[in-house]
Amino acid sequence: MIDPVILSKEPTTLVGGGMVGAQDIALAFGLAPRIVAADGGAAAALQYGHVPDAVIGDFDSLDSQTKAMIPPDNLHPVSEQDSTDFEKALTRIDAPLIIAVGFSGARIDHQLAVLHGMLRHADRPCILLAEREVILHCPPRFELQMREGAVVSLFPLQPVTGRSAGLHWPIDGLAMAPGQQIGTSNRATGGLLRLEMDGPGMIALLPRAQLAQVTRALLNCAPEHARWPAPGR
Incomplete structure (x- = not known):
């Protein structure tokens, strides 16, 4: 520690x-x-x-x-x-x-x-x-308002699965992993974007103009949705 x-x-x-x-x-x-x-x-x-x-x-x-x-x-x-x-x-x-x-x-x-x-x-x-972007490691659950057509790129650093709402190409049911399935240049459909991940490892890249919204969204996450457990827990 x-x-x-x-x-x-x-x-x-x-x-x-x-x-x-x-x-x-x-x-x-x-x-x-x-x-x-x-x-x-x-x-x-x-x-x-x-x-x-x-x-x-x-x-x-x-x-x-x-x-x-x-x-x-x-x-x-x-x-x-x-x-x-x-x-x-x-x-x-x-x-x-x-x-x-x-x-x-x-x-x-x-x-x-x-x-x-x-x-x-x-x-x-x-x-x-x-x-040009804000980059974050997706927490267990994350949501914010996005304008229609905004670029949302998802890049897995290790095998990871999850679900989405508000993406032109949903990630539900996809086994995402480096060298296999990535999510470069997806698009927001407008309104609420929600990402739910089953484990750590997904990097999200959003427009730089969303910094304030991303900050508020992470700070307003429920404690169980805001961060992954510390290593070894």
């Missing part, structure tokens, strides 16, 4: 060292008003006017100038190398929701590692804010 560095009743913004702009920080901070940085993401947080409540990581990307601008009590180095800085931060934030910025748009291997981390720690609700 990892002790939390940040214990918050509010959603939390997590800033990474990838591509991140002022609008990304502003959008996330408006919905998740605490800011944590994963290692070198501290530089981006400071650049856009936010001193992180915590900086978590192995600090291999945290330069000395940036480090000097962070209060010492806010620095939380984690030396082990069996997890990424994203995972180190994700597992040490205890919050109802994390909005992660600066974890897409740069190296593909880093982006794949983030998706791996979201699956590995499926008990930590997290939204990735990308250039």
Whole structure:
């Protein structure tokens, strides 16, 4: 069991060292008003006017100038190398929701590692804010309003089944798995979109403009529908 560095009743913004702009920080901070940085993401947080409540990581990307601008009590180095800085931060934030910025748009291997981390720690609700999409690991049940024709892509990271309402091509009865059945470029029929998954492993990609709606939907999920059990439970 990892002790939390940040214990918050509010959603939390997590800033990474990838591509991140002022609008990304502003959008996330408006919905998740605490800011944590994963290692070198501290530089981006400071650049856009936010001193992180915590900086978590192995600090291999945290330069000395940036480090000097962070209060010492806010620095939380984690030396082990069996997890990424994203995972180190994700597992040490205890919050109802994390909005992660600066974890897409740069190296593909880093982006794949983030998706791996979201699956590995499926008990930590997290939204990735990308250039054109919001990306989430589907909880047991999730629903929100969608405009007709909006792109809804579903990508399984492991074999998973489920049911849907409000999709042009429903997923009911499909055995979805990498290398077999995926759901790229599905479309919302308009109105309520509902996804119910039988287990963890499904990544959903929705339009970036839906960030606020996705955030509210995840925060308003019933507790039994909001997140998967922690590993080992």
